[in-house]
Amino acid sequence: MTDPLVVGVDGSGRSLRALVWAAHEAALRHCPLRIVHVLPPAHSYATTEEGRAWEAGDWDRGVITEATAIVREAHPDLEVTSALPSGTPAAVLLTEAEEARAVVLGTKGTGGFGTLFVGSVALQVVGHAPCPVVVVNHVTTGHSRVVVGTDGSAHSLAALAYAFEQAALRGAELRAVHAWSHPGPHAYVSAAQDAMAKERRQALEEWLAPLRERYPDVEVAERVPDEPPVTALARASDRADLLVVGSRGLGGFHGLALGSVSHHLLQFSQCPLAVVRPRT
Known part of the structure; x- marks a missing residue:
């Protein structure tokens, strides 16, 4: 079975935007979409997904039912599955990420995903998931542009490969x-x-050279701005449909799960942000 694209939903407006983005992405990739709504840890008696679904309240089941209906109406040919696991959102999503093509989240919401914000669930998932994580705050369309930040690190080279694939x-x-x-x-420019x-x-x-060869139809524009990476990438995201970065770059400590640039862009990106790390 093809690895699914996983999206976390909680009934909030932000998770709805993440759902719409994820459904479109799954349709582009011709892969299954798995919709996950996390129940509080108190829902821990059942040992099967069927049992957990029975335990869930009407509101929880309604979140999944509504999300599934939205996706199937927009993409009737898309394979859609759903799950109502219980536990802490970060732990559940990290488990889902082990078998996922990517995980898609809103920045914050209500209910089970009420703490989806920088420093909490989103930060934990982005910092530790083995697959790409896309955080959807602002949804932009019509720019026909993917922006990627790179510094030559292994993480940013993985981001480059993902960005080329997305652009294609x-x-x-x-x-x-x-x-x-x-x-x-900055006012002084020397020969050095x-x-x-x-x-x-x-x-x-x-x-860029090896990826240009792999994706010859992708038009590439190179930018080498003389300014801090967060500033340059946040500005570029205002005119993009997707911003892609590595989870950390050359400037961070190797023990950190998430670098300062990707951390700041979770707040400042003006379009969906994909954070990528090398597959091990």
Whole structure:
């Protein structure tokens, strides 16, 4: 069976946006969609999914029923399954992520996903899931552009590969951003700084080269802005349908599950944000 795309729902408006985005993504990929609504840990007596569904209240079952109906109306040919597991949302979603193509979440909501916000469930899932995690806050369409941030780290190279795949699926332009900052005042431009900018652009071209060969139909625009990565990527996200970053880059400590750039972009991205780590 093809790995499903997993989406967490809780009946909130934000989770509805995540659901709509996930259904569209599953349809593009021709893969199953698995809709998950987490019951509180108190619902822990049943040992099967059927038993947990019976234990769930009318409201909980209604969340799943409504979400499934929305998806099937929009994508009648899409394979859709649902689940009502009990437990803590982060633990449940991390378990789901082990067999998922990707996990899609809203930034925060109510009920079982009431703490989906930076520093809580979303942060835990983004920081530890083995598959890509897409956090949907603002939904944008019509830009036909995927933006990816890269710095040459293993995580950002995985993000590049994911971004190329996304751009190919959507027939969209890929904007590759390698942001950097020189140590001196921005008003002062020296020959050494010009050389550094040229070196950064050459590095970006090298990182892109093998993926350009794999995806020859993807139009690629290269950007090497002289500004902090969070600033550059947050600005670029305002004109994109998807922003892709690695879970951490070259500047972080190796023991951290999530780097500062991806952490900040969970708050500042103006479009859905995909956080990617290398598959082990």
